Amino acid sequence: MDLNSLTVESTRAAIAAKQITASNLVKQFYDKIKAEDPEIHAYLTLCQDRALKQAKRIDDLVGKGAPLPPLAGVPIGTKDVMVTKGVRTTAGSKILENFVPPYDCTAVMRLEAAGAIVLGKLNCDEFAMGSSNENSAYGPVRNPRDKSRVPGGSSGGSAAAVAAGTAVATLGSDTGGSIRQPASFCGVVGLMATYGRVSRYGLIAFASSLDHIGPLTKTVKDAAILLGVIAGRDPLDSTSADVPVPDYAADLAKPVSGLKIGVPKEYFGEGLDAEVRAAVENGISKLRSAGCDIVPISLPHTAYAIPTYYVIATAEASANLARFDGVRYGYRAKGSRTLSDMYRKSRDQAFGAEVKRRIMLGTYALSSGYYDAYYLKAQRVRTLLTRDFEQAFQKVDAIVTPTAPTPAFKLGEKSDDPLSMYLADIYTVTADLAGVPGISVPCGRTASGLPIGLQVLGKHFDEGTILRVGNAVFSEIPSASEGSLP
């Protein structure tokens, strides 16, 4: 069986038609991971026992001729910031090197309840802080399309596994672009739904007002199927929204003709790579041919999104990461004389440089005398950024932009300059701040073959429209539909 070309749909169909058993499929995936992943390093931990047990459950259903759940036998991976009962969860950090969670993340549980098989936990930037996956305490991930380049981040392992075909689909998390930017770099589909659409119960918190869980897949249809499974109110997450979940996959068939698509001039200015611009403009022309009405718009505060984000995200992170104190779980430094000494030594020895930098920045922004100048100021600008979208969505149904200003960059290229790394998220952070949904779909390649992503942003709780628009671009770009073959 050609594992690289498997989609969520075709995997379930092959299992339902008894072309392969789920158990056999899982074994083939582990063989592929063992052969190919050492070079990519997408996986941090494999969970064979859990996977084979779930595979047997699916095979028993097939054997009995029972109805199969929507993701029956689909091998997936999850970013290592989602806790998994009995399976080590590190968040890419040394501080959780030996942490074995006593409970499961809701999104992972929902995928398993729908028949998916979790193969393992995927590499990421430490506590999801980064745009290249180089901040993982366990070493970087390489981009399967060009192994000298980064896969993007922070969900670098999640994007690389789909691109390399070592998982049919994966879960990632997005706080400032961490699903969409790596999807763009690796040539896969990455979907961040509306804030509150998907439960975050069991997601190790980075910035609670910005964190999202979402799927990375080979096709837009697969992303629609997975979102349908993980979306919806969860009593265990008080920020999860109780809004009805439509049939996203079925709604993909609705035409896009007549939709008004906004193109914001601020996303096509200085700093945008020429080949990325050409590919995104080509994607926009496909939408025009499909009958969409292309409307130039302005999101006037866009230039303030990155500074706003790095105040709010770091402030929230400094509070969320205070829980790592070496008392109840996680790393504890040896030989401390006092409790306070133990806190400091443990955190100092086990947090990486970027995590410390963000804790320091966030603590500074919240500290007495600076709170108004930084944190409160950023919260006010967040209102302006949100109003930009409200005004735009009075005129248009969706907004199309590049996902990232450049294609995947080289390993080590930006790792010494935090600010230049932060700018890799320049087109993605605003959606997190405003809580609107966004999807990145492959829309072409550079002359040297690097994938380029096109981003579609939508109204709150209107994931259906961005999936349809994304699919209209995706299905028209020949190289985008090649599945996971590099």
Place this chain on the structure above:
Amino acid sequence: MKVTEKDVAYVADLANLELTDQERQRMLKDLNSILDYIDRLNELDTSNVPPMAQISAKFGQSDGKQRDGNDSAWREDVPRPSLPHSEAMKNAPESDGEFFKVPKVIER
């Protein structure tokens, strides 16, 4: 330079980080460069703009149930099973089986 060495030491203290001398020097440089960039927020007059803490206060979550000031959903206050004690202790770096053990809190 907005942030001084003294500020770095003070903030590290607040954040329960120790930081080596080398880390403090690097932090000084990085924080100043990032804060310089963040300063562009002051180009905007926000005196009449309300701050926004999160999205869910503004959108979605229309289940019609009682809300608090942040519009978060409330639930009935009913007891339900929680994590068993033994499970909760399993990841402790040091425990006596009953409690988490920590170094001395007060020095004599």
